[in-house]
Amino acid sequence: MSFDRSIKIAPSILSADFANFGQEIRAIEAQGADWVHVDVMDGHFVPNLTFGPPAVKAFRPHVKTVMDVHLMISPVDAYIDAYADAGADVLTAHVEAGPHTHRTLQAIRGAGMKAGVALNPGTPAEAVEHLLDLTDVICVMTVNPGFGGQKFIDMTSKIRKLRSMIGDRPVHIEIDGGVDPTTAPLVAAAGADVLVAGSAVFRGGSVGNADVYGENIRNIRAAANSVL
Numbered sequence: 729m730s731f732d733r734s735i736k737i738a739p740s741i742l743s744a745d746f747a748n749f750g751q752e753i754r755a756i757e758a759q760g761a762d763w764v765h766v767d768v769m770d771g772h773f774v775p776n777l778t779f780g781p782p783a784v785k786a787f788r789p790h791v792k793t794v795m796d797v798h799l800m801i802s803p804v805d806a807y808i809d810a811y812a813d814a815g816a817d818v819l820t821a822h823v824e825a826g827p828h829t830h831r832t833l834q835a836i837r838g839a840g841m842k843a844g845v846a847l848n849p850g851t852p853a854e855a856v857e858h859l860l861d862l863t864d865v866i867c868v869m870t871v872n873p874g875f876g877g878q879k880f881i882d883m884t885s886k887i888r889k890l891r892s893m894i895g896d897r898p899v900h901i902e903i904d905g906g907v908d909p910t911t912a913p914l915v916a917a918a919g920a921d922v923l924v925a926g927s928a929v930f931r932g933g934s935v936g937n938a939d940v941y942g943e944n945i946r947n948i949r950a951a952a953n954s955v956l
């Protein structure tokens with residue numbers, strides 16, 4: 729996984745057909761997805777439950793790009809090896825998930841994955857300032873985590889602050905929640921390069937009508953690139 733700052737679209741399979749993950753993943757990649765975003769929720773850190781390591785392992789053979797696993801769980805550390813074994817390329821933990829994020833990020837890299845740290849909307853940029861040299865991806869939540877289809881919360885000043893704190897380090901800024909062709913330009917102009925989108929990619933399409941996914945992905949990417 730090489731580093732570049734071009735806009736990358738990461739469809740969240742939280743909005744896919746849960747009876748057809750393999751086909752859905754192959755369809756979004758064929759339609760231009762750059763990364764595949766997998767939302768892991770535990771019913772404790774967030775009020776919703778989704779997948780665990782066996783499901784993520786089952787997704788792996790279908791993902792040819794980057795499998796980007798976002799842990800909305802607490803605690804995290806006991807599960808890091810299981811997600812490495814499941815084949816995650818990027819493993820992201822929330823800075824709010826426990827007192828030892830520094831140790832968590834070291835363990836994620838130690839297990840051979842890229843390390844991500846996510847911030848809830850209420851968490852300031854400064855919460856990750858001491859973690860920048862251990863981090864490959866900073867995920868800025870633009871909704872309160874737990875559900876797809878929520879309204880975008882403007883975090884552009886936090887994104888700008890993070891981009892300036894990052895300087896020339898090879899760290900991606902990922903945006904998660906409410907990304908669509910209207911909000912994508914705001915976050916891209918502020919310095920984000922990875923755009924997670926669930927509803928705005930899967931809306932109106934299906935595995936039998938996957939051209940719609942392609943059109944949705946192209947529209948988000950073009951909107952983001954229009955301000956760069």
Ligand SMILES: O=C(CO)[C@H](O)[C@H](O)COP(=O)(O)O
Pocket residue numbers: 740742743765767798871872873874875876877878904905906907924925926927928
């Ligand atoms: O992490 C998430 C929710 O916690 C989802 O990835 C996110 O909400 C994307 O969904 P949408 O694009 O529909 O907002």
